[in-house]
Amino acid sequence: MLRILVIVAMMLLSPSLLAANQTRYISDDVYIYLHGGPGTQFRILGSVEAGQQVTSLEETQGDYSKIIDHKGREGWIQSKMLSKSTSLRVQLPAIQAELEQTKAKLESALESSDNNAAELSQVKSQLAAAEKTLASASLERDNAKAALANMQKNERFEMWKQGGFIAAGGLLLGIILVYLPRPQRKPKNRW
Numbered sequence: 001m002l003r004i005l006v007i008v009a010m011m012l013l014s015p016s017l018l019a020a021n022q023t024r025y026i027s028d029d030v031y032i033y034l035h036g037g038p039g040t041q042f043r044i045l046g047s048v049e050a051g052q053q054v055t056s057l058e059e060t061q062g063d064y065s066k067i068i069d070h071k072g073r074e075g076w077i078q079s080k081m082l083s084k085s086t087s088l089r090v091q092l093p094a095i096q097a098e099l100e101q102t103k104a105k106l107e108s109a110l111e112s113s114d115n116n117a118a119e120l121s122q123v124k125s126q127l128a129a130a131e132k133t134l135a136s137a138s139l140e141r142d143n144a145k146a147a148l149a150n151m152q153k154n155e156r157f158e159m160w161k162q163g164g165f166i167a168a169g170g171l172l173l174g175i176i177l178v179y180l181p182r183p184q185r186k187p188k189n190r191w
Contacts, residue, residue: 034075038064045075051089056082 031047038061048054048069057074059066064076 032077032081034067034069034073034077035064036075038062038066038076042076045073046071048077049089051087053087053090054082 030050032050033047034045036043036045046069052070054070054077055068057066057068060079061076063079065079065082066074066076067082068074
């Protein structure tokens with residue numbers, strides 16, 4: 001019997017325990033009463049929803065101010081319920097519109113970013129091709145410089161070789177000239 005009581009007690013307590021830790025929100029459909037005069041003792045003409053735009057008639061008595069609501073009804077509400085700042089009810093659609101514009105701009109920026117990435121990829125491939133061309137041109141230049149240096153070296157060698165032949169020819173000519181018979185001089189006393 002005790003077991004049955006414990007089980008029944010647990011069944012009865014569990015929904016309340018589960019509901020105790022759940023997140024809840026206050027309803028947005030809050031409203032205040034519009035009275036026929038400046039106080040709660042006057043007749044209620046209707047209600048004004050929270051955040052609704054009203055026109056203040058700048059007439060106050062005690063803690064109450066006279067207004068005209070969005071339906072055109074004239075009445076009194078507590079002065080502390082009036083605010084000069086824009087209500088969240090009015091701000092929310094503007095914020096949602098701004099959010100949509102921002103999302104559109106973000107999509108456009110992301111699309112532009114994708115286009116920029118494609119352009120960057122294309123520029124990188126063009127740069128790689130230009131670098132290959134530059135490397136090829138540098139190699140050709142280096143080969144041409146080497147060929148020019150080789151030609152200058154060969155030219156110097158040819159000049160030395162020709163100079164050597166000329167020197168050898170001059171030496172031989174000098175030796176030959178030394179051993180050639182000399183012409184006889186005429187004696188001076190001869191006339």
